[in-house]
Amino acid sequence: MTGWHAPDHLIAGYADGSLPDADAWSLEKHLESCASCAGRVSGAVRATQAGPVLAEVRDTVLAAARPAPLRTPRLLWAAAPAVRGAWLPAVLLVAFGAVVLAHVADFPGARPLLLAVAPVVPVAGVALSYGRHADPLHELAASTPSAGLRLALVRTAVVLAVSLPLLTLTGVVLPSSGAPGAAAWLLPGLALTLAALALGGWLGLRTATAVTGGGWLCAVLAPVLATPDGAVSRHLSDQLSLYVGGAGAQGGWAAAAALCAALLAARRTAYDRLERP
Template sequence: MTGWHASDHLVARYADGCLPEADAWSLEKHLESCGGCALRVSRAVRATAAGPALDGIREKILADVRGAVPARVPEAVPPAHGPVPGAPDPARPAGSPVRTRPRVYRWPSAGPGAVRLLWALGPAVRGAWLPAVLLVAVGAVALAHGGGIANARPWLLALAPVVPVAGVALSYGPHADPMHEITAATPSAGLRLVLTRTAAVLAVSLPLLTLAGALLPSAGAPNAAAWLLPGLALTLASLALAGYVGLRTATAVTGGGWLCAVLGPVLTAPGGLTDELGERLSRYLDGAPAQGGWAAAAVLCAALLAARRPAFHFLEKS
């Protein structure tokens, strides 16, 4: 706890819901360690139109908790020097009641930092997406070394850029998070939460798929890390486009566009599928011009994403 405390104007703006996102996040962090400011904010929120609804929710939660807490069992409080249990206490007059205190039940709980982190990551590191990433990575290695397929790397490199895009689509929205309505109403929602979950998706998929690609035979395919910039550019493009058409539609456009551009011509080629795929991926991924183009695309998409930041306050609200 520091010497700084929230001003009345700041508390009033927070209660009305018109405080900017960064200021609201800073105030919430301060409330974790300042009981006085937390009490003032609570009173200010109760004075708004949301007060009666919050009171009803509070009473319902307290009623459920009271029904779940076991009955309190009184236990005798021994004197400071503790006489033998069951022996009469010479300091207590005969016939006076024994002093008792209720048994205190402590429920295990995580700290505020752990709760905030788990809430922020949310569905990005659970659900069907994480097993799918493991299936792609482990399956490719198993096919190459156990199935005798010497040219599995091109197929992994073709699928790898859309894996984080799919993870982004599955990490934010009512289809992915059962608590999305509550999450979307908090000051920390919007682009901040989307980027947090996107970072969690990238932190899992990038090293895992790159390691899997390194374990596969090259067979003339691009190197195992050649897909990283394209994957990042497609992810940023999905986020930038989401400000216009929504997250799921944006990821379907970018991920589907990549698969059509890479796999479409290969499926209609007269020669071998894998050889044709390796040549096409080499044109898309190998060399400084190709990687420089993907880097420029990533920077451009990041700039567009920053410009569309206000749109994320209304993203996937329903």
């Protein structure tokens, strides 16, 4: 519920079609959270000449829908692109590959390597779940009052809900080899995801995720490439300890996540224009 209610003249203008588009969209957004105003608007529309026609259309649609199976709830429809396509198999491949490296190939740097890659996984998932490239119904979804940042956050939450526990549990079963704990990547992963969302308002979501995810991988893995043979695992563990080990590093990532969240909130309206049809 909300403390503000639409005045009668606004509802009357909406019912007879004379309300400007911007005011109509604002009212429709308000109706999502105000049952009182929604009932008033419904009554006003039924009282117009179009009321009997709309009632007949409604009865026809309901009659046709009764034999059909239950429709997918709106939240699941909004979240679906986050768990389909190539991203979910890629997450499983990262987890399974790390276990195979550690327990089959006897690679001592399996956990450091997982910790290096894991923060980028949710970032990539966000990029692959939002936009025309990910959702065949994106143009339709982007035209609704629930689009924009709200839709992006729903899909981000699904991506995080899948990747965080799966990759963390994978880290638990891997030998430590001097690397930080299995959960040490969680705050960096959250901060990078929020950073990608915040930058997405300026750069577009795919470009922003490439910048944040690519920057992280370069910072962590580039120094390791110059390491002499035989010391890769140790050097990677040292790099991860520097970036995510200890209270100081984790506190820095927590502060970065809070800053990115505040920036995202300040720039939330940018998503109303992002990838609009």
